[in-house]
Amino acid sequence: MAVQRVRDKVASITEVAAGSPEDFGVFSPAPKRNEPAMQTFKVAVIAGDGIGPEITACAVQVMEAVARKHDFAISHGSGLAAAAAVDAGKDPLPAETVKLCDESNAILCGPFGDPRWDNAPPAERPERAKLILRKKYDLYANLRPVKPVPALLDASPLRRELVEGADILIVRELVGGLYFAEPRGYFEDAKGKYGVNTMKYHAWEVDRIGKVAFEAARLRGKKVHSADKANALEVMQLWRTTMQALRDKDYADCELKHVFVDNCCMQLVAEPRQFDVIVAGNMFGDILSDIGAQITGSLGMLPSASLGTGVPLFEPVHGSAPDIAGKGKANPLAMILTAGMMFTYAAKRPDIGAAIDRAVEKALQSGLRTADIARGKPGEKLVGTREMGEAVLAAL
Numbered sequence: 001m002a003v004q005r006v007r008d009k010v011a012s013i014t015e016v017a018a019g020s021p022e023d024f025g026v027f028s029p030a031p032k033r034n035e036p037a038m039q040t041f042k043v044a045v046i047a048g049d050g051i052g053p054e055i056t057a058c059a060v061q062v063m064e065a066v067a068r069k070h071d072f073a074i075s076h077g078s079g080l081a082a083a084a085a086v087d088a089g090k091d092p093l094p095a096e097t098v099k100l101c102d103e104s105n106a107i108l109c110g111p112f113g114d115p116r117w118d119n120a121p122p123a124e125r126p127e128r129a130k131l132i133l134r135k136k137y138d139l140y141a142n143l144r145p146v147k148p149v150p151a152l153l154d155a156s157p158l159r160r161e162l163v164e165g166a167d168i169l170i171v172r173e174l175v176g177g178l179y180f181a182e183p184r185g186y187f188e189d190a191k192g193k194y195g196v197n198t199m200k201y202h203a204w205e206v207d208r209i210g211k212v213a214f215e216a217a218r219l220r221g222k223k224v225h226s227a228d229k230a231n232a233l234e235v236m237q238l239w240r241t242t243m244q245a246l247r248d249k250d251y252a253d254c255e256l257k258h259v260f261v262d263n264c265c266m267q268l269v270a271e272p273r274q275f276d277v278i279v280a281g282n283m284f285g286d287i288l289s290d291i292g293a294q295i296t297g298s299l300g301m302l303p304s305a306s307l308g309t310g311v312p313l314f315e316p317v318h319g320s321a322p323d324i325a326g327k328g329k330a331n332p333l334a335m336i337l338t339a340g341m342m343f344t345y346a347a348k349r350p351d352i353g354a355a356i357d358r359a360v361e362k363a364l365q366s367g368l369r370t371a372d373i374a375r376g377k378p379g380e381k382l383v384g385t386r387e388m389g390e391a392v393l394a395a396l
């Protein structure tokens with residue numbers, strides 16, 4: 001009886017998951033014809049910590065300008081979270097911020113993290129607020145596109161001929177695996193204190209993230225690399241066989257290659273152009289996406305979309321960069337491109353998302369560079385956060 005109940009539950013979760021990529025509009029971004037005209041699109045803006053407020057201010061300006069230009073009704077409210085909330089005497093994720101998110105169509109979120117908590121256990125760190133948001137809205141699919149901007153080909157530490165033409169989508173599982181599974185925590189036994197985290201995936205979790213990867217691949221190069229560690233971990237053996245079964249059953253038109261995650265890291269810098277879609281679990285996807293970022297020249301260029309069953313969240317891949325916070329030096333482009341992903345995936349207006357991408361490209365073509373992407377080449381002009389943001393606005 002109990003077994004049947006569990007099966008039913010898994011079946012219902014799988015069903016929801018099976019329908020989800022289309023439901024959240026990832027792969028059918030155009031509004032359905034019989035949908036009523038969209039009312040005002042509401043955005044919960046959480047600027048976050050460190051450089052968050054500076055870069056978010058630029059992204060909000062771009063968001064408002066592009067919406068005006070395309071006659072798209074948008075409104076936004078601001079909420080505090082993470083260290084910024086703690087400094088205001090609140091919880092890392094205050095109830096009013098959650099309420100704002102609940103009532104919004106999308107969350108535009110800056111980076112979280114503050115060095116004052118560097119030695120604190122994970123559960124007490126303010127950036128935990130982001131993990132809670134991801135989990136709360138079941139945002140299991142984190143899309144992290146890695147595509148070097150032509151104007152920045154020489155900013156990559158890799159040779160131009162290696163990165164030119166690279167176009168990768170990292171699909172990271174975001175609400176399971178090592179980040180969330182139980183048991184976790186600190187314990188003590190006869191040998192002393194120890195810490196535990198658990199890498200656990202149910203087949204249905206692998207299935208639903210795999211489906212997102214294959215659906216994305218169908219719109220691109222139809223090739224999926226699944227990064228695992230099946231040579232050492234049972235959970236990753238299950239990951240591998242589940243991915244293969246999914247491919248054989250529903251995606252025979254796509255190519256699936258299994259690659260050990262350590263080898264995948266190496267291949268990403270050796271020959272990035274061989275990849276189309278890379279799908280990975282939470283921990284491995286986190287690591288792979290930072291490597292991927294360097295292909296584009298800087299972590300300051302990478303946007304991401306976190307999609308699932310609840311309110312979608314959009315955030316840059318980079319962190320809060322406390323060392324340069326408040327100095328007006330940070331690169332706002334990842335945050336601006338993140339607003340672009342929000343228009344594409346949440347507002348279902350890929351045309352507005354593309355307009356933002358083009359404006360960023362134009363600002364870079366004019367030679368403007370923030371410090372992280374400046375290489376001292378002729379024609380470059382070193383600028384700060386505000387000037388870069390204004391150049392994108394002007395290019396719109």
Ligand code: IPM
Nearest residue numbers: 112113127130131286317319
């Ligand atoms: C990311 C970040 C986060 C993560 C941190 C800040 C918890 O590194 O989004 O890649 O590990 O998911």
Ligand code: MG
Nearest residue numbers: 286287290317
């Ligand atoms: Mg990371």
